[in-house]
Amino acid sequence: MDFALTESQEVIKKEVGALARTFSLDYWLEKDDRAEYPSDFVKAFADNGWLGITIPEEYGGAGLGVTEAALMLHEICASGAGTSGCSPIHFYVFPPTPLVKYGTEAMKRKYLPGIVSGETVMAFGVTEPNAGTDTSRITTRAEKKGDRWVVNGRKVWTTNAQHANRILLLARTSDRDPAKPLKGMTLFFADFDREAITVRLIHKLGRAAVDSNEIFIDNLEIPEEDVVGTVGEGFYHLLDSLNPERIVIGIEAVGIGRAALDRAVQYAKERVVFDRPIGKNQAIAHPLAHAMAQLDAAEMMCLKAAWLFEDPSLQDRAGVTADGPQLPRRTRARPAALVLALRGFAMDLMLSTHDTGYERPDEPTIAKVLASLDGGRNVLATLGTSDASYIQASGSVQAGFGLDLQEGSIERRFRTRDRALPLAWVTEAFQRYARADLGWRDQVEWEQERIVVPRDSWTNSWAAYIALMVAVAGAIWLWHTWRAAP
Ligand SMILES: Cc1cc2nc3c(=O)[nH]c(=O)nc-3n(C[C@H](O)[C@H](O)[C@H](O)COP(=O)(O)OP(=O)(O)OC[C@H]3O[C@@H](n4cnc5c(N)ncnc54)[C@H](O)[C@@H]3O)c2cc1C
Numbered sequence: 001m002d003f004a005l006t007e008s009q010e011v012i013k014k015e016v017g018a019l020a021r022t023f024s025l026d027y028w029l030e031k032d033d034r035a036e037y038p039s040d041f042v043k044a045f046a047d048n049g050w051l052g053i054t055i056p057e058e059y060g061g062a063g064l065g066v067t068e069a070a071l072m073l074h075e076i077c078a079s080g081a082g083t084s085g086c087s088p089i090h091f092y093v094f095p096p097t098p099l100v101k102y103g104t105e106a107m108k109r110k111y112l113p114g115i116v117s118g119e120t121v122m123a124f125g126v127t128e129p130n131a132g133t134d135t136s137r138i139t140t141r142a143e144k145k146g147d148r149w150v151v152n153g154r155k156v157w158t159t160n161a162q163h164a165n166r167i168l169l170l171a172r173t174s175d176r177d178p179a180k181p182l183k184g185m186t187l188f189f190a191d192f193d194r195e196a197i198t199v200r201l202i203h204k205l206g207r208a209a210v211d212s213n214e215i216f217i218d219n220l221e222i223p224e225e226d227v228v229g230t231v232g233e234g235f236y237h238l239l240d241s242l243n244p245e246r247i248v249i250g251i252e253a254v255g256i257g258r259a260a261l262d263r264a265v266q267y268a269k270e271r272v273v274f275d276r277p278i279g280k281n282q283a284i285a286h287p288l289a290h291a292m293a294q295l296d297a298a299e300m301m302c303l304k305a306a307w308l309f310e311d312p313s314l315q316d317r318a319g320v321t322a323d324g325p326q327l328p329r330r331t332r333a334r335p336a337a338l339v340l341a342l343r344g345f346a347m348d349l350m351l352s353t354h355d356t357g358y359e360r361p362d363e364p365t366i367a368k369v370l371a372s373l374d375g376g377r378n379v380l381a382t383l384g385t386s387d388a389s390y391i392q393a394s395g396s397v398q399a400g401f402g403l404d405l406q407e408g409s410i411e412r413r414f415r416t417r418d419r420a421l422p423l424a425w426v427t428e429a430f431q432r433y434a435r436a437d438l439g440w441r442d443q444v445e446w447e448q449e450r451i452v453v454p455r456d457s458w459t460n461s462w463a464a465y466i467a468l469m470v471a472v473a474g475a476i477w478l479w480h481t482w483r484a485a486p
Contacts, residue, residue: 003300005071008068009067009068009071012064012068012071012072012075013071013074013075015048016050016071016072016075016076017075017078017079019044019045019048019050020075020076020078020079020081020085021079022044023038023041023044023079023081023085025080027041028080028081028082028084028085028209031084031209032084032207032208032209033208034209035208035209035211036209037088037162037163037209037210037211038084038085038088038209038210041081041085041088042088042089042118043118045089045118046116046117046118049062049116050072050089051089051092051093051115051116051117051118052092052112052115052116053068053069053072053093054066054068054069054093054096054097054100055096055100055112055115055116056100056112059100059108059109059112059113059116060112060113060116060117061112061116065306065310066244066247066248066306066309066310067303067306067307067310069093069244069248070247070248070251070302070303070306071251072089073086073089073090073093073248073251073252073255074251074252074254074255074258074299075255076089076252076255077252077253077254077255077256077258077259078255078256078258078259078262079259080259082207082256082259083206083207083210083252083256084207084208084209084210086252086255087159087207087210088160088210090245090248090249090252091122091124091159091160092115092116092118092122093248094241094242094244094245094248095122095124095168095241096111096112096115096122096168096241097240097241097244098168098187098228098229098237098238098240098241099111099112099168099189099228100112101229101237101240102187102228102229102230102237102240103189103228103229104225106225107189107225107226107228111166111189120165120166121160121163121164121165121166122160122164122166122167122168123158123159123160123161123164123166123167123168123192123215124158124159124160124167124168125140125155125158125167125168125169125170125215126138126155126170126238127155127156127157127158128140128153128154128155128156129154129156135170135182135185135235135238136176136181136182136185136235137176138153138170138171138172138185139153139154139172140152140153140154140155140169140170140171140172140217141153141171141172141173142171142172142173142186142188142222144173147223147224148221148222148223148224149171149173149186149188149221149222149223149224149227150219150220150221150222151169151171151188151190151217151219151220151221151222152217152218152219152220153171153217154214154215154216154217155169155214155215155217156202156213156214156215157202157212157213157214158199158212158213158214158215159210159211159212159213160210160211161192161197161199161211161213161215162199162201162211162213163211164192165191165192166189166190166191166192167188167189167190167192167197168187168188168189168228169187169188169189169190169217169222170185170186170187170188170234170235170238171185171186171188171234172184172185172186173185173186173231173232173234174232182235182236183232183233183235184232185232185234185235186227186231186232186233186234187227187228187229187234187237187238188222188226188227188228189226189228190220190222190226191222191226193220193221196217196218196219196220196221197215197216197217197218197220198215198216198218199213199214199215200213200214200215200216201213202214243309244306244309247302247305247306247309250298250301250302250305251299251302251303251306253298254295254298254299254302257291257294257295257298258295261288261291261292261295264288264291265279265288268284268285268288
């Protein structure tokens with residue numbers, strides 16, 4: 001068994017890491033603050049040939065596999081670029097896969113070189129307001145009219161739609177058959193015709209540098225030659241892009257964790273309290289070591305998932321059976337790989353901004369901390385303004401965030417310290433972030449955790465005292481009245 005990377009994989013890690021680190025943390029802060037697409041970052045990656053990492057060499061790419069793409073995206077995230085850096089590059093790697101695998105030769109010659117050079121900016125239109133995980137529920141419809149398809153419908157969460165010039169679009173070309181719900185959808189690689197597509201930006205906190213949008217498609221005409229693969233089989237073609245993408249998203253989360261851990265370790269070494277660096281204390285050192293072990297384990301799981309995915313013995317295809325067309329055998333083999341990648345996802349990430357330069361975290365800072373962690377499903381973030389005032393936010397990106405006080409009383413933490421953050425304000429910032437970035441959460445009932453100093457019972461209140469006095473006076477009056485009665 002050999003866990004070593006090949007020489008060329010080591011080179012990829014080194015070169016991508018070096019290139020990504022030429023873009024500082026301040027660069028990402030600024031891009032996120034201004035919600036500005038990182039065009040110069042993408043251009044640097046295009047100029048150095050990285051955008052075409054998985055595109056075959058005959059179309060100008062490097063023809064490498066998922067493992068190499070995973071290593072590249074890990075290094076981008078580990079540089080501190082977070083989701084703002086990996087999303088744009090990621091978009092050149094996975095959405096084009098169905099084109100590479102199922103596109104016609106003419107289509108590949110026409111479009112793939114532009115993707116490699118970065119001239120073609122792609123959007124990916126699958127999710128709809130009522131069809132996320134259950135893709136079979138999409139209602140965007142393509143009707144054949146002569147030699148063209150005419151598309152009408154609506155998509156949501158469409159990344160890059162502000163400046164895309166092509167879109168990989170999934171539309172229904174026949175009604176949903178409950179017996180075969182995933183059939184009857186077709187993939188198109190269409191011109192992003194802004195006469196027929198209206199784009200509405202989704203405002204969000206986090207990954208603000210990369211736009212998310214709703215798009216409204218009104219009679220978009222697509223020529224027959226822009227159909228990708230077989231009509232009615234679009235969902236199956238899409239899986240070739242979605243499955244490896246899951247592996248890569250897992251390792252992106254690991255990269256973000258590495259960046260967080262690096263900063264934490266650096267701070268633990270620099271911060272001196274009671275004449276020694278705080279990292280000498282076990283309560284600081286052990287969680288850092290634990291985080292490193294988890295990151296290493298998660299990285300190994302992701303790379304194993306990539307290796308399983310690329311194993312040639314899994315690559316033959318199943319044919320048509322009595323139950324209808326089967327998923328390719330490779331697809332059926334993937335859940336194991338997928339689970340491994342998701343385990344990578346699920347690791348806890350910890351980032352302490354406590355006295356690490358975020359002296360007074362404001363709302364954008366909090367959002368940024370979360371944005372930099374949003375590749376991880378479970379998040380534990382500590383935010384603070386001084387050693388006497390800090391709060392912990394923990395929870396899951398999917399389920400929302402809860403806030404905990406780590407120690408001490410609310411009185412001390414939130415009322416007597418003028419530099420402290422008001423709890424309600426921070427809670428709201430987190431909730432707004434979670435709501436804005438995760439559209440499906442409309443159904444979630446947001447429960448604001450009631451973290452307040454317990455109030456005295458009502459019997460201790462002035463109202464209770466007065467009520468008691470009135471009751472006693474009433475009783476005396478009644479007694480006198482009763483005595484005086486003849
Ligand atoms: C920042 C961002 C960028 C995105 N970019 C794009 C893009 O460019 N193009 C695009 O097409 N889409 C994009 N998406 C959409 C993304 O692919 C969807 O959010 C995703 O497919 C999930 O769909 P949903 O949000 O509607 O979740 P839902 O389908 O509503 O699911 C909600 C939750 O319930 C869980 N769930 C549902 N059913 C089950 C079940 N049977 N068993 C267990 N759990 C279940 C899901 O796993 C999920 O956690 C983006 C999303 C985000 C947040």
